[in-house]
Amino acid sequence: MTKLGFIGGGNMAEALIRGLLQKSLFKPSDVIVSDVAASRRRKLARALRVATTSDNLEVLGKARAIVLAVKPQQIDAVLNQIGGAIAPSRAGSRRGGKPRASRDRLFISIAAGVTLSRLQSTLGENARLIRVMPNAPAMVGRGMAALVPSRGASKADESFALKIFRAVGDAVALKDESMLDAVTALSGSGPAYVYLFIKALADAATSEGLPAGLALRMALKTVEGAEYNMRMSKLTPDEMIRIVASPGGTTEAALKRFAAANFSGIVADAVKAAAERSRELGRSN
Numbered sequence: 001m002t003k004l005g006f007i008g009g010g011n012m013a014e015a016l017i018r019g020l021l022q023k024s025l026f027k028p029s030d031v032i033v034s035d036v037a038a039s040r041r042r043k044l045a046r047a048l049r050v051a052t053t054s055d056n057l058e059v060l061g062k063a064r065a066i067v068l069a070v071k072p073q074q075i076d077a078v079l080n081q082i083g084g085a086i087a088p089s090r091a092g093s094r095r096g097g098k099p100r101a102s103r104d105r106l107f108i109s110i111a112a113g114v115t116l117s118r119l120q121s122t123l124g125e126n127a128r129l130i131r132v133m134p135n136a137p138a139m140v141g142r143g144m145a146a147l148v149p150s151r152g153a154s155k156a157d158e159s160f161a162l163k164i165f166r167a168v169g170d171a172v173a174l175k176d177e178s179m180l181d182a183v184t185a186l187s188g189s190g191p192a193y194v195y196l197f198i199k200a201l202a203d204a205a206t207s208e209g210l211p212a213g214l215a216l217r218m219a220l221k222t223v224e225g226a227e228y229n230m231r232m233s234k235l236t237p238d239e240m241i242r243i244v245a246s247p248g249g250t251t252e253a254a255l256k257r258f259a260a261a262n263f264s265g266i267v268a269d270a271v272k273a274a275a276e277r278s279r280e281l282g283r284s285n
């Protein structure tokens, strides 16, 4: 039996499969992917040598763990299809002559805003479910994901999911699903905040006389270098700031302006808006 299945073979699925194969956690023959688009199936089969199908139920039949990797607006169609084919512990539907209890499979959903209770309503109260919030840098192996297991998931299920998402970056397990709103506002939306800061830095340096292309290149490397320096040093942000900013110097002049304009307050306000929007979207679906 194939070990790992994907329903939806888009950008996220492709990034995850690539990471898993590169890290030799799975072989191409361990993976099966379904997608409605023939072009996506062809691309995945050619680039990653995995099995592909247009039939989501074939993935259900062949994989022990299934990543639900369709867009949130497509998840209901997929859940209804799976729900009709599996037997949530109380029911006993059959397909192809074989009964399939929902607890036979681990389902890992990456659909943003789709809650565990929504997944449980079709896959069963006791289903083994993991809800994950990954982020876009997973596409280049530098993602940050947070996941929450359902009541029916085991420690082994949680470890398995962590292993999958650590193939494309870092991943942590949380106990409280409501924390995923803050996660969404931080690591989910966060890459866009960083791009905004990089753009603002580069534009400002262009105003100070640097050519635009050079300013962007230097802003990007400054952010990358600062991140790596802090990670390697294991110091706090305040300690790192003190290393760069000498009293009466250039950095201090800039930091005073940031403080006067309430930079930290603006960031807090923006993150709060993202978390509130995440809560709102979670309630509406």
Ligand SMILES: NC(=O)c1ccc[n+]([C@@H]2O[C@H](COP(=O)([O-])OP(=O)(O)OC[C@H]3O[C@@H](n4cnc5c(N)ncnc54)[C@H](OP(=O)(O)O)[C@@H]3O)[C@@H](O)[C@H]2O)c1
Pocket (backbone or CB within 6 Å): 007, 008, 009, 010, 011, 012, 013, 034, 035, 036, 037, 040, 056, 069, 070, 071, 072, 074, 077, 078, 110, 111, 112, 133, 134, 135, 136, 137, 188
């Ligand atoms: N991308 C990110 O940065 C990011 C971050 C956090 C979470 N996520 C979550 O990851 C999930 C996948 O995102 P993505 O960017 O990989 O999306 P994507 O590229 O659109 O991939 C989804 C794929 O599933 C296919 N599909 C649609 N309906 C289907 C069905 N009923 N059965 C099988 N396949 C179907 C889509 O085909 P069509 O295109 O023809 O519809 C598409 O190829 C989303 O739920 C998103 O919320 C993504």
